[in-house]
Amino acid sequence: xxxxxxxxxxxxxxxxxEKQSKLKGVISTIVAGVIGSAFTLTTMQFIPNGNEExxxxxxxxxxxxxxxxxxxxxxxxxxxxLADTIEQASKAIVGIVNKQQQTNRFNQxxxxxxxxxxxxxxxxxxxxxxxIVTNNHVIEGANEIEVSLHDGxxxxxxxxxxxxxxxxxxLKIAGDVDVETLxxxxxxxxxxxxxxxxxxxxxxLDLSRTVTQGIVSAIDRTIAVSTSAGEWDLEVIQTDAAIxxxxxxxxLINTSGELIGIxxxxxxxxxxxxxxxxxxxxxVQAIIDALIENGQVIRPYLGVSLASLEExxxxxxxxxxxxxxxxxxxTSIDPNSSAAKAGLQVEDILISIGGNEIADTTDLRKYLYxxxxxxxxxxxxxxxxxxxxxxxxxxxxxxxxx
Numbered sequence: 001x002x003x004x005x006x007x008x009x010x011x012x013x014x015x016x017x018e019k020q021s022k023l024k025g026v027i028s029t030i031v032a033g034v035i036g037s038a039f040t041l042t043t044m045q046f047i048p049n050g051n052e053e054x055x056x057x058x059x060x061x062x063x064x065x066x067x068x069x070x071x072x073x074x075x076x077x078x079x080x081x082l083a084d085t086i087e088q089a090s091k092a093i094v095g096i097v098n099k100q101q102q103t104n105r106f107n108q109x110x111x112x113x114x115x116x117x118x119x120x121x122x123x124x125x126x127x128x129x130x131x132i133v134t135n136n137h138v139i140e141g142a143n144e145i146e147v148s149l150h151d152g153x154x155x156x157x158x159x160x161x162x163x164x165x166x167x168x169x170x171l172k173i174a175g176d177v178d179v180e181t182l183x184x185x186x187x188x189x190x191x192x193x194x195x196x197x198x199x200x201x202x203x204x205l206d207l208s209r210t211v212t213q214g215i216v217s218a219i220d221r222t223i224a225v226s227t228s229a230g231e232w233d234l235e236v237i238q239t240d241a242a243i244x245x246x247x248x249x250x251x252l253i254n255t256s257g258e259l260i261g262i263x264x265x266x267x268x269x270x271x272x273x274x275x276x277x278x279x280x281x282x283x284v285q286a287i288i289d290a291l292i293e294n295g296q297v298i299r300p301y302l303g304v305s306l307a308s309l310e311e312x313x314x315x316x317x318x319x320x321x322x323x324x325x326x327x328x329x330x331t332s333i334d335p336n337s338s339a340a341k342a343g344l345q346v347e348d349i350l351i352s353i354g355g356n357e358i359a360d361t362t363d364l365r366k367y368l369y370x371x372x373x374x375x376x377x378x379x380x381x382x383x384x385x386x387x388x389x390x391x392x393x394x395x396x397x398x399x400x401x402x
Contacts, residue, residue, distance in 0.1 A: 085257040086197065086211050091180035092122040093251055094132060095148035095205040096157075096171075098139055112144040119200035119250030120147065120171065121259060122181050123288070130179050132171040133288055134249030135264050136162045139169050140228060147173055148205055150180075161291030164229035165369075167264055168279065168287040182251060185258030187280035190216050190237060198241040198263050198276070200250025207246070214241030214274070223265070223277055224362070231362040236277040237261045243276035252278040299369050300376070300395040303337020304330045304344060308360035320347050324383050327351040328361045342391040345384065352381040368395075 096119060099112035118138030124131040132147065139145055145157040155173045162169040194216045201208045218238040225234050239252065243266045252261035261278030290297045306328040309317060320329075327349040333340050350358055356367045372378055374397045381390050 082255065085253075085255065086199070088180065089182060089197075089251065089253050089257045090199055090209045090211070091150045092182040093150065093199050093201075093209050094120045094122060095201045095208050096120045096132075096134055096138055096249060097146040097148070097205070098142040099144040099146060100141055101143045115142070117201065117204050117246055118248045119246065119263070121249070121251045121262065122179050123184070123259070125177075125179060125181050127176070129172050129174040130177050130181075131160070131288075131292070132157065132173070133262060133284060134169050134171065135262065136164050136167045136169045136227075138249045139171070140164070145171060147171065148208065149177070150209070151178065153177075161295040163287055163291060163297045164227045165232045165365075166279065166283065166287050166297070167225070167227065167234065168262070168284060168291070170288050170291040182253070182257070182259040184281050184285055185254055185256070185260040187237065187260045187282045190219050190254075190260060190280075192216050192218055195255050196239055196241055196260065197253050197255075198239070198243055198247060198250060198278075199253065200243075200247035200263060202242075202244035202246040204246055210247075212242040214239050214276075217274070221277065225265070230365060231360075233362065233366060234264075234277075235280065235283060236264070237280055239276050239278060240274035241276060242274075243278075298374070298397045300372050300374050301337070301397055302368065302393065302395070303334035303339045305332040306350070306361045306364065307331050308362075309349070310360070320349070320385060323386075324349050324351070326357070326359045327383070328358055328364050338394050338396050342380075342393045344380070344382070344391060344393075347384070349383040350380055351383060351388075352379075354378040 095117060097114055098116045098118070100115040101110045102113050103110055116138070118134060120132040120134035120138070122130050122132050139159065139162070142159075145159060147155050147157045149155065155175070155177065157171040157173050160170040160172050192215075196214060196216055198212045198214070199209055202210050216237060217240050221236045221238045222233045223236050225232055237252065237260070239261075241252070243263050247263045248265070250263045251259050252263050254260050258281075260281045262281075262284050263276065263278045265277050267275040287297060309325065309327055309329060312329060317329075330344060330346050330348045330350065333344060333346060350364060352358055353364060353367050354372060356363070356371070358364045358367070372395055374395055376395050377392050378395060379390055379392050381388065383389070
């Protein structure tokens with residue numbers, strides 16, 4: 001709503017005597033001089049003492065000297081153009097199509113058909129191809145993976161490695177491809193309130209390289225997720241930049257165009273908005289290095305399959321556990337594993353590892369992977385037919401069993 005200016009009255013004061021006019025002129029001159037001096041003094045107070053040239057220049061201007069003699073220098077560079085940053089970063093974003101074999105009921109032939117789509121980020125280019133990071137759930141179960149580049153070209157991708165627990169996968173497209181890469185930023189430097197942008201392919205490739213803007217809502221969040229390798233607590237960055245199905249595997253970048261996260265999930269309950277999550281770039285880097293080197297993340301290995309006690313039918317649990325209410329029950333065991341050699345058996349209920357209490361299978365996995373290394377000897381406490389026991393197990397690697 002606009003307000004009108006106050007009404008100008010337009011009153012005229014007639015000056016009838018010449019002396020009054022002259023006196024008014026003298027007073028105006030004096031007032032102008034005082035105001036000019038006050039302006040000079042006020043301005044001088046806000047100029048650093050060492051900048052004598054600028055002080056002299058201001059005084060010279062007020063004394064009527066030529067402004068053309070001033071030596072004006074630019075002291076700050078212009079801010080990066082956000083559109084330019086996005087345009088450059090978008091060239092490293094790809095579309096990913098997960099194709100799975102299905103039987104054609106008309107001619108009984110098997111063919112790979114589209115099962116889902118997602119996004120990916122090109123992070124490395126070599127003489128023989130380019131490497132792409134995406135989410136494991138984008139390519140999981142694929143018989144064939146197709147990548148759509150920024151210029152519309154399509155290429156088949158090879159799966160280099162995947163880690164279901166952290167939901168990271170690495171692909172490679174072969175050949176001398178014309179692509180750009182994204183530089184990794186340092187996600188440990190992020191703060192709540194930092195401006196970020198999400199780039200990906202929401203709802204399919206028709207909306208490829210869609211850009212959404214937001215801020216870092218929080219750092220160091222932990223989200224419980226269900227993966228094909230079991231339950232896991234995923235360390236994530238929370239953002240309010242819009243993330244939709246198809247954005248998975250895409251980039252979360254800062255305003256400098258650096259990759260600071262891989263967009264992975266959102267909370268989509270009714271009435272919930274602006275809760276998206278990305279895997280921090282520092283964690284992504286460690287995972288992709290391991291995947292390129294080994295095809296998997298090598299972690300300590302017990303050699304047992306487990307079930308949390310709440311997953312076990314009560315009548316069966318009561319028969320084997322007595323008063324035990326927390327822990328993880330061994331449901332199967334690798335006969336060649338160190339756990340089998342240490343004497344663990346099916347139906348043993350594990351209650352602690354290395355002094356850390358185990359409430360469920362998630363606890364065991366968290367302690368095993370986060371606190372211990374391959375070659376460590378750890379004490380495992382368990383119940384067997386109601387009797388409490390302890391064994392020591394030397395941890396091997398998950399790769400050693402393959």
